[in-house]
Amino acid sequence: MSDTKEDPTTMNRSESDQNGMTTGRSDIDTNVQIDNVTKIYDEGGEDVVAVEDVSIDIRRGEFLVFVGPSGCGKTTTLRTVAGLEEATEGRIVIDGVDVSGLEPRQRGVAMVFQNYALYPHMTVRENISFPLRIRKFPDDEIVSRVEEAAELLEISELLDRKPSDLSGGQQQRVALGRAIVREPSVFLMDEPLSNLDAKLRVQMRTELNDIHKRVGKTTIYVTHDQAEAMTLGDRVAVLNKGKLQQLAPPQELYDQPANKFVAGFIGEPAMNFIPTEIVPSGSGMDARTDVGTIELPEDIVTAVENWGGSHDQLTLGIRPEDLNDAELSEDQGSAGSSMEAFVHLVEPVGSDRFLTLRPDSDSHESMEFTARVDPDSDITQDRMVELTINRKNVHLFDERTGENITV
Amino acid sequence: MSLKENNERISYETRQRVWDVIEGPMIVHLVLGLSVFIVISPLLWELLTSFKTNEAVYNLNFIPADPTLSSYYDVLIARGYWKAMLNSIIISSTTTVIVILLSVPAGYAFSRFRFPFDNLIFIGVLFSRLFPPIGLIVPYYQIMTSLGLLNTLPGVIVAQVYLWLPLMVYIMRNFFISIPQELDESARVDGCTRLQAFKHVVLPLAKPGIAACAILTFLYSWREFLFSLIVTRNLDAQPISVAVYRFVGDVSVSWASLAAACVLALIPTAIVVFTFQRYIVSGLTAGALKQ
Numbered sequence: 001m002s003d004t005k006e007d008p009t010t011m012n013r014s015e016s017d018q019n020g021m022t023t024g025r026s027d028i029d030t031n032v033q034i035d036n037v038t039k040i041y042d043e044g045g046e047d048v049v050a051v052e053d054v055s056i057d058i059r060r061g062e063f064l065v066f067v068g069p070s071g072c073g074k075t076t077t078l079r080t081v082a083g084l085e086e087a088t089e090g091r092i093v094i095d096g097v098d099v100s101g102l103e104p105r106q107r108g109v110a111m112v113f114q115n116y117a118l119y120p121h122m123t124v125r126e127n128i129s130f131p132l133r134i135r136k137f138p139d140d141e142i143v144s145r146v147e148e149a150a151e152l153l154e155i156s157e158l159l160d161r162k163p164s165d166l167s168g169g170q171q172q173r174v175a176l177g178r179a180i181v182r183e184p185s186v187f188l189m190d191e192p193l194s195n196l197d198a199k200l201r202v203q204m205r206t207e208l209n210d211i212h213k214r215v216g217k218t219t220i221y222v223t224h225d226q227a228e229a230m231t232l233g234d235r236v237a238v239l240n241k242g243k244l245q246q247l248a249p250p251q252e253l254y255d256q257p258a259n260k261f262v263a264g265f266i267g268e269p270a271m272n273f274i275p276t277e278i279v280p281s282g283s284g285m286d287a288r289t290d291v292g293t294i295e296l297p298e299d300i301v302t303a304v305e306n307w308g309g310s311h312d313q314l315t316l317g318i319r320p321e322d323l324n325d326a327e328l329s330e331d332q333g334s335a336g337s338s339m340e341a342f343v344h345l346v347e348p349v350g351s352d353r354f355l356t357l358r359p360d361s362d363s364h365e366s367m368e369f370t371a372r373v374d375p376d377s378d379i380t381q382d383r384m385v386e387l388t389i390n391r392k393n394v395h396l397f398d399e400r401t402g403e404n405i406t407v
Numbered sequence: 408m409s410l411k412e413n414n415e416r417i418s419y420e421t422r423q424r425v426w427d428v429i430e431g432p433m434i435v436h437l438v439l440g441l442s443v444f445i446v447i448s449p450l451l452w453e454l455l456t457s458f459k460t461n462e463a464v465y466n467l468n469f470i471p472a473d474p475t476l477s478s479y480y481d482v483l484i485a486r487g488y489w490k491a492m493l494n495s496i497i498i499s500s501t502t503t504v505i506v507i508l509l510s511v512p513a514g515y516a517f518s519r520f521r522f523p524f525d526n527l528i529f530i531g532v533l534f535s536r537l538f539p540p541i542g543l544i545v546p547y548y549q550i551m552t553s554l555g556l557l558n559t560l561p562g563v564i565v566a567q568v569y570l571w572l573p574l575m576v577y578i579m580r581n582f583f584i585s586i587p588q589e590l591d592e593s594a595r596v597d598g599c600t601r602l603q604a605f606k607h608v609v610l611p612l613a614k615p616g617i618a619a620c621a622i623l624t625f626l627y628s629w630r631e632f633l634f635s636l637i638v639t640r641n642l643d644a645q646p647i648s649v650a651v652y653r654f655v656g657d658v659s660v661s662w663a664s665l666a667a668a669c670v671l672a673l674i675p676t677a678i679v680v681f682t683f684q685r686y687i688v689s690g691l692t693a694g695a696l697k698q
Contacts (some may be wrong), residue, residue: 079458084592104596117593121611131597134607188596 030093032081032186033060033219037090039076039242050076052242053090058186058220058327063212065233066222068265073242074222075190081220082188083107095185110179115195116171118163118178125159128177133358152211159240169200176208180215187219193228205231226266230254238262255393260402263395269320269354270306273368273397278304278311287316287394288368290338290359297391300406307405311399314405317395320354323371325379328384338388344368346381353377360384449674456666464662478667488668489643491650495629496675497560498646501582502567502628503621506575509568510620511613514579515605519588529580536573544637551638558640566634571627575620582616583609618686647672 039051051073056065063218066074079085081092083104091100093108099107110131118127126133128149132142150156152172165170170243172192179187193201193208209232212219223229229236231248238245238253238261246258257263263271277288278296285301294316296304304311326338342363355371358364362383371387379385395406428434456464458474466472482488504688517529547566548557554563585610610617632648639645651672654665678689 082592082596084595103600104592105598105600109596111593111596113593115587115589115590117587117589119590119594119608119612130594130607134594134598134603182597 023282029059030057031060031062031095032220033093034058035091035093037077037080037087037092037313039073039080039085040088049242051080051087054239054242054244055090056247057235058218060218061216063209063219063221063232063234064067065229065236066220066239067224067226067229067233067236068239068245069224071241072239074224074237074239076242077239078188078190078220078222081107081186082109108185109188110182110184111190112175112179112185112192114191115213116163116175116192118171118174120163122168123156123160123162124174124177127180128159129175137175144179145183149181152180152214153154153177168196169204170192172196172204176211178218180211180404183217185218187215187217189219189221191223192395194223194225201228201304202291208232230266238265240265256407257395257404258407259404260317260397263317263404264399267319269370269372271317271319271395272323274316274369276314276316276396278396280315287314287396289316289339290363291341291357294339294389294391294394295337296394300394300396303406304396307398309400309405313399315397315399317397317404318369318389319393320370320372322393323373323387324390324391325373327379327390328374328377329388337391338386340384340386341369342384343379343381346379348375351375353379355379355385357385357387416655417541418540423536431498453666454668458668459663461661461663468537478663478684479671481664482668482671486664487642488650488671491645491647494560494642494644494687495646495648498567498635499562499625499628501564502571503624505564505568506572506624507617507621510579511610511617513576514581515583515609515613517576517580518583519591523582523604532573532576536570540633544633546636547634557638558644560644562638563644563646565636566638567628570631570634571624575624578620578623579616580621582613586612600601615686618683619688622679622683622687625679629672629676 010403028032034054034056037051038049039055041048041050054073054077056064056242066077076085080087083092083099083102083106087100091098091200093099094107094109095239120129122130125146129142129146132145137145146159148155150159153176155170155173155177158166158170158174160395163174166174173194193204196204199332205228212232218352221228221232223232233250235247236250236253237247246253246262248256248258253262253266257266257271260273264273274289276289279286279288281295284298285296287296304314323339341357341359342360342361343355346397347354347356352372353375355373357369357371358367373379373387397404430450452469455469455471457478459466459471459477460473460475460477463471463473483492499640513532517525547569551562553564554562556565573683590608590612591604594608595601599607629646630648631646632652635646635649639649642650647668651665651668654661654668
């Protein structure tokens, strides 16, 4: 293949060793290594830190998702891997080769952009074959690869159309086709589904998952949508203000969030944070709050004891789905595992009922929290109700650092 | 409904009817018709005058009683103004080529690259065109004199390039900004060098903008008068825009010949405008709307 001349990532390991470009690591399962990457922009003479000391090793064939709010540095990190941004510090290693100083075309990556970036003056066929034509692949190989990709993405009948004649979903497939056809070492995807409507987004999400399984290549995917992150990622990297908050499989992020930010970001509706004071109770400990006292399970008591900080500097975290209507619970809200709150609003959504709660009718809006209760619950608004708490799933966060002391 | 509310409603409906008439097709067509008449009538007068003899010009008849092409013969052949036409074609075409060759890469650089003092340099490029041209005539004349370029075609061409390049850099920069940067980036990830990405992806998309700049440069340099007047003396280098001025004598004006010369000067520009008007609009509005 002619691109091997320009693409050091396709060189075998001994060749790259001779060039002195290896990382010194022998872990052949690591496909992409983001190594202490920091990116600082100069905006009007002022330094803005977009990414701060992010390190992630991405395994071969893994689907890694970067998720976080706008401006958290996820796209900048992806662009640094692509070579479209130069890291201020740190390096990017792909297939054992330090590619930090290399051009995007030399890194063996393919990228799908948020707005698809299809070349408007070319037909679908020309778009998909562009990376092969520019690398001067033989004509028959171009034809066969384009047809193969088109078949995989079910766009064979669109090959002679221009991008402007395609729907958003079709454009998305063409963009994927252009990435797949090159058979790159790594796929980079920058919010590829965000321009689609909600229904199509869910459909394409499933298809992306399917395509990833069939193609089996390492994929780094950026999104601000936690549902996409949770459903697509083998592991999810949560970023905030340029810093990596947690890197873990989706379920672990949900069950054991490392800090208050991750706990609040992952999960819909977001986790409730309730000010609390930990007080001794018999042989254990209770979390005293405005809405009741919760008896802490043994493992959390141990975590508090090991933590060593002041017991009034903790925040209680409870997910809305860990609160339920006491009348529907088997234990009918036994002492230490229930709370009383005023129902400000009831929102039935079919599968659940969302309750917006306050400690009492006079409480301020800022003290609101949410419960996701059974749809059979007949709770109505503007009255006090008793809710059961799934005590096993409560979390305690250090107020100063935001760290989850229970994991 | 109270009487007051009723009166307010009637007053509102009356106002709406008045606005319906003002915004309606009748007034719009009237205004458009008047505008077209104001623009077209001098051209029509000029065209009809060019078919009269110099004596018949002073008759009050609008339509020439005895149409003749003698003025065209007089201008083109007898007075040798074909040379001025040729000068204009050489000057405008060469200026257009040079301006495009410089403004396209400059516009692309200003739209895509961040480099030290980039904004300052861009403002500097535009700033040179903020002065009225008359203010620069003296230094320009002296430079041309010292370079021995007075009354030469290169002298006029350098002036034209200086005059139109900043505006075209500005238009091209806006046009390139309207082309999403992700396209260049995508091409670079797909395997292109920066130059290949420009050639294969950006340049084909910038064609309408380049066409608009080329047409505008051609038209502007075709009609430019002041600099050409100062740096030329005779038909060796004079473009048609300056040459027609010779018909305005100190004592009298040969109106029929002047009209014929003006019509000849108009023909190429009219052809360019009618053929490429689509590009002119797209070039001038580039960057005005988010695509």
